[in-house]
Structures are given as C-alpha cells and as structure tokens.
Amino acid sequence: MCATGSKTQTNGGQPMTVTQLADEYLEVMFEAEPLWPAVLGLDLERAGIGDLSAEAERAVVAKLKALGERATAIDPASLSAEDRVTREVLLSQLRGQVDRAESKLVEFTVTDIFIAPAVSMLTTLPMVTVATAEQAEVHLGRLAAIPGYLGQALDRHRAGIEAGLLPVAHLVRAAIDHLGRYLDADPANDPLARHALPDENLTERRAELLRDVVRPGFAAYRDGLIADVEPHGRKADRAGLCWLPGGDGIYSALARVHTTTGRTPDELHETGLRIIGELAQEYAEIGGRVFGTTDVREVFAHLRTDPELRWRDADDLLETARGAIGRAEAAAPEWFGRIPSAGWVVSAVPEAEAPGAPAAYYIQPSADGARPGTYYANTHEVTERFRHAAEATAFHEAIPGHHFQISTALGLDELPLLRRLGDFNAYIEGWGLYSERLAFEMGLYSDDVALLGMLTLDSMRAGRLVVDTGLHAKGWSRQQAVDYLTEHTPMSRVEIESEVDRYLAYPGQALAYMVGRLEIQRIRAHAERVLGERFDIKAFHDLVLGGGALPLPALEDVVRDWAAGNGATW
Numbered sequence: 001m002c003a004t005g006s007k008t009q010t011n012g013g014q015p016m017t018v019t020q021l022a023d024e025y026l027e028v029m030f031e032a033e034p035l036w037p038a039v040l041g042l043d044l045e046r047a048g049i050g051d052l053s054a055e056a057e058r059a060v061v062a063k064l065k066a067l068g069e070r071a072t073a074i075d076p077a078s079l080s081a082e083d084r085v086t087r088e089v090l091l092s093q094l095r096g097q098v099d100r101a102e103s104k105l106v107e108f109t110v111t112d113i114f115i116a117p118a119v120s121m122l123t124t125l126p127m128v129t130v131a132t133a134e135q136a137e138v139h140l141g142r143l144a145a146i147p148g149y150l151g152q153a154l155d156r157h158r159a160g161i162e163a164g165l166l167p168v169a170h171l172v173r174a175a176i177d178h179l180g181r182y183l184d185a186d187p188a189n190d191p192l193a194r195h196a197l198p199d200e201n202l203t204e205r206r207a208e209l210l211r212d213v214v215r216p217g218f219a220a221y222r223d224g225l226i227a228d229v230e231p232h233g234r235k236a237d238r239a240g241l242c243w244l245p246g247g248d249g250i251y252s253a254l255a256r257v258h259t260t261t262g263r264t265p266d267e268l269h270e271t272g273l274r275i276i277g278e279l280a281q282e283y284a285e286i287g288g289r290v291f292g293t294t295d296v297r298e299v300f301a302h303l304r305t306d307p308e309l310r311w312r313d314a315d316d317l318l319e320t321a322r323g324a325i326g327r328a329e330a331a332a333p334e335w336f337g338r339i340p341s342a343g344w345v346v347s348a349v350p351e352a353e354a355p356g357a358p359a360a361y362y363i364q365p366s367a368d369g370a371r372p373g374t375y376y377a378n379t380h381e382v383t384e385r386f387r388h389a390a391e392a393t394a395f396h397e398a399i400p401g402h403h404f405q406i407s408t409a410l411g412l413d414e415l416p417l418l419r420r421l422g423d424f425n426a427y428i429e430g431w432g433l434y435s436e437r438l439a440f441e442m443g444l445y446s447d448d449v450a451l452l453g454m455l456t457l458d459s460m461r462a463g464r465l466v467v468d469t470g471l472h473a474k475g476w477s478r479q480q481a482v483d484y485l486t487e488h489t490p491m492s493r494v495e496i497e498s499e500v501d502r503y504l505a506y507p508g509q510a511l512a513y514m515v516g517r518l519e520i521q522r523i524r525a526h527a528e529r530v531l532g533e534r535f536d537i538k539a540f541h542d543l544v545l546g547g548g549a550l551p552l553p554a555l556e557d558v559v560r561d562w563a564a565g566n567g568a569t570w
C-alpha cells in the first residue's frame with residue numbers, strides 16, 4: 001500500500017501527501033503529453049497529441065516549478081523511508097523536466113530518430129491500443145491533429161534559428177529523407193494504418209484522413225524543413241552544443257538530467273578514456289583464444305573483417321536474439337526472486353526508420369497487457385552488420401535488461417504510479433549495461449566470440465563518454481568522433497556513423513549507460529563487502545529493481561538502508 005507521508009498544502013488549502021503530489025505531477029505531464037498514458041495503456045481515451053507551442057511549454061514549466069516548491073517544503077525527516085524515496089524521485093523528475101524544457105530542445109532537434117516531432121508521431125501512434133469504437137474516435141482525432149502539431153514544430157524550429165539555436169544540417173537532411181520515404185511508400189503500408197479498427201466506416205474515415213489530412217501535413221512539414229530549416233543548419237565540423245548560444249550551459253544541464261549526478265563533462269570524458277584503456281587487457285586475453293593474437297588492433301581487424309562474423313540475413317539476426325533471450329529467461333530464477341510476467345517479442349526495426357535508427361532498442365509493454373515488450377533489432381544493411389555483439393545486445397534490451405527491469409517496475413502495484421513509470425536514463429540504461437556483464441556471471445554467452453561482443457559494447461559505452469563530451473563540450477567535429485570510435489572500438493563503420501549522429505541529435509543521453517553501470521557495480525561491490533556472507537544476489541537484484549527507476553543517489557540510499565537492516569554499517 002502507498003504510504004501517506006507528510007502533509008503539504010495545495011493552492012486551495014487542502015492537505016496533500018507526497019504520493020498525491022506525485023500523482024499531480026503525472027497529471028500535469030499526461031496533460032502535456034497525452035500520448036504517454038495512451039501508449040502505456042493507462043488512458044486510451046485521452047484526446048490529443050500534445051501542444052508544442054512556446055506558450056504551452058512555459059505554462060507547463062510554471063506548473064512544474066510550483067510543484068517543486070511544494071515538494072521541497074516537505075521535511076524528509078517527517079516521512080517514512082518509502083515516502084522519502086518518492087519525494088526524491090518526484091524532485092528529480094521535476095528538475096529534469098524543467099531542464100529539458102528550458103534547454104529548448106524542440107527548437108533544434110531535427111533528425112530521423114524518434115526524439116524528433118515527425119518521427120515521434122510515426123513511431124508512437126502505432127503503439128496505441130485501439131480496440132473499441134470510442135477509442136477509435138479518439139484515435140482519429142489524434143491523426144487529425146498531426147498537421148497542427150507539425151506546424152507548431154516548424155514554428156519552433158524557425159524561432160530557434162532566429163535565436164541562433166540551429167539544428168545540424170546533415171541531420172535535417174536525414175529527417176527530410178525519412179519523411180520522403182514515408183510519403184513515397186505505398187499507403188497500404190502506412191504505419192498509421194496499422195490498427196484494425198472496429199468497423200468498416202471507421203477504417204474508411206481513417207483512410208480519408210491519412211490521404212487528405214495527415215500525409216499532406218507531413219509533406220508540408222518536410223517542405224518547411226527544406227525551405228526554412230536546412231539552409232541554416234550547422235555544419236558537421238561544428239555540430240556540438242558548445243557551438244550554440246548558451247550551449248555549454250545546455251549541455252551541462254542535459255548531462256545532469258541523463259546521469260542524475262553532478263559529474264562534469266571533463267570528469268565524464270576522463271572516465272571514458274580510462275575505461276577504454278582498461279578494456280585493452282580483456283580484448284588481448286579473449287582475442288588470444290579466438291584469433292591467436294593479443295594485439296588489440298589485430299583483434300579489432302578480425303572482428304571487422306571476418307566474413308563468418310557477419311549476418312547471412314535478417315532472419316539469422318532475429319533468431320539469434322530470440323535464442324539468447326530464451327536462455328536468459330530460463331536462467332533468471334537463479335538470480336532474481338521476482339520474475340515479471342509480461343511477454344516479449346523480437347521484431348525488425350520498421351523499414352522506413354531503419355537507416356537512421358540505432359542497432360537495437362526496446363519499447364516497453366503496455367500497462368494493460370495488450371502489447372508485449374518489444375526488442376527491435378535493426379536489419380538495415382544486415383550483411384554489413386556484425387554478429388558478435390548480438391547476444392550482449394539482446395541481454396541488454398530484453399532479459400535480464402530493459403524488459404525485465406521495466407516489466408518489474410510496471411508490476412509494482414504497491415508503489416505510487418510515478419515510481420512505476422520512472423524515467424531515469426542512468427538507472428534504466430545503467431541496468432541494461434550492468435545486465436550485459438551479469439549475463440556473463442549467469443553463464444549465458446555461447447562462446448568467446450560472443451564475449452568479444454560484450455567487450456565491443458563496453459567499448460562503445462565507454463567511447464560514448466569520450467565522444468559525447470568531445471562533441472558537445474570540447475568542440476569536436478563529427479569526423480573526430482567517428483575517427484575516435486574507429487580507433488578505439490571494433491564497431492563497423494555503419495554503426496559508428498549512426499552512433500555519432502545519435503549523440504549529435506540526443507545530447508547527453510549517451511552518458512547514462514556507463515555512468516549508471518559503474519554506480520550499480522560500485523553499490524553492489526560495497527554491499528558485498530559490508531554484508532559478507534549475508535549478501536544475497538537474488539535479494540540485491542530484487543531490491544534494485546523493486547523500487548522502480550531511481551535517481552542514482554536515491555538508489556544508493558535504498559541499498560544503504562537495506563544493508564543497515566541486515567546489520568551492516570555502510
């Protein structure tokens with residue numbers, strides 16, 4: 001049951017608990033982003049797709065700041081342990097949302113991945129459940145709202161250009177090309193027509209909307225990008241945030257948001273350099289067994305050029321992922337006491353999105369159970385992609401990684417809803433990266449080649465610390481970033497270029513992975529030391545996953561209290 005917590009006052013003078021404040025925050029965000037509760041299956045009849053105008057953004061920020069003042073006024077000493085965590089989650093979420101809004105990301109985020117306005121519609125709307133006539137009517141209203149939404153996005157891009165907040169030119173071109181592929185495709189394969197609607201009349205109305213309203217709206221947005229945005233784009237040699245007005249401050253804020261720490265870009269950069277150096281020894285050890293050489297450059301060359309390490313076709317990739325996840329699912333009860341019941345599937349990244357999409361990503365299940373968790377693997381240019389990282393990627397994205405963690409969180413009915421939906425990148429992606437190494441402890445990797453894949457992904461995440469900060473804080477060009485990853489990771493060229501463009505489009509997000517993993521590993525190692533023989537790995541994992549996603553300082557507090565409850569001094 002949810003604890004009641006200390007009381008504060010609303011503007012109307014009514015007493016509020018921490019949990020009620022958390023619920024109030026969610027309602028503010030659901031109102032601002034109505035697709036969020038719809039995708040989660042929490043409110044399938046909530047109308048609209050959101051308001052991107054500067055006026056709406058300012059109004060939301062004002063509400064969030066007022067909520068933050070009320071939450072800050074609550075004395076944490078007056079709260080139960082669970083409510084103290086909820087308060088920290090709420091305050092961290094509030095700070096993060098304000099930082100994102102005040103960074104004006106929508107003004108200069110033009111790209112072909114899901115964080116951009118147009119692609120977010122094509123990615124998110126097909127995930128909404130539409131099962132009844134009432135839900136279908138609401139969904140048709142969402143489709144009808146797309147041209148206005150994209151018009152607002154274009155207005156914000158123009159405002160950003162006037163203020164010097166310029167998008168990256170080649171990412172704008174990628175967005176234009178993506179929209180071109182959507183508009184040129186057979187309307188019968190439109191992702192926005194993916195739902196089976198309850199009756200033929202609704203299906204016909206949707207077809208008319210897509211033909212007469214939606215697709216012209218996307219075309220108008222594309223044409224606006226061509227005419228008004230692309231000519232002003234930043235060139236690839238000045239693509240980082242530090243080249244924008246106030247860019248250093250924007251990047252520092254986004255680093256805080258994505259890591260939930262105060263670590264500076266310089267500190268993060270040095271951490272990445274250190275880990276890249278440490279990985280060389282592991283490459284030499286495993287490379288000696290697999291390729292007969294301990295020279296890291298030779299190991300990288302083998303990984304990049306051996307034709308046996310490339311995929312034959314898309315089915316080969318997808319079946320390998322399914323097999324790895326199945327092994328992890330079977331082994332999980334030995335490492336976790338609480339096993340989530342939500343189902344999972346493996347699918348190819350949709351063809352229109354694949355050229356600019358990452359190698360893999362995960363979409364969580366809906367809270368109502370209508371949609372399983374989905375691991376999307378990128379099969380674009382599949383024969384140019386390497387198979388050695390497939391198992392580590394599957395463990396990260398599905399089990400024991402994102403699917404396991406997020407499904408567990410959604411099932412924590414005893415916690416406030418905010419805790420079940422928590423969105424802290426450092427925790428979520430840190431757990432995913434921790435899971436890649438945990439899979440080694442669990443004996444899940446099939447051979448040494450797969451272990452080299454695990455090291456490859458470690459290199460990529462350590463390289464992200466170096467390259468993300470290099471681009472956005474140190475002024476690196478895109479080519480410098482590509483060259484660094486080419487020298488220090490065995491990734492393929494197609495993946496390296498896709499990665500670097502992702503960092504340019506989504507500043508700071510790439511920092512979360514290694515920062516989060518290092519912190520989870522540090523906390524676990526400390527718990528093992530102070531608890532000794534009393535340390536139980538299943539209990540530790542259940543504890544880490546049993547509070548929902550947390551800011552990293554709050555996670556340490558939870559583990560410290562657990563250790564103290566078991567008689568240990570932290």
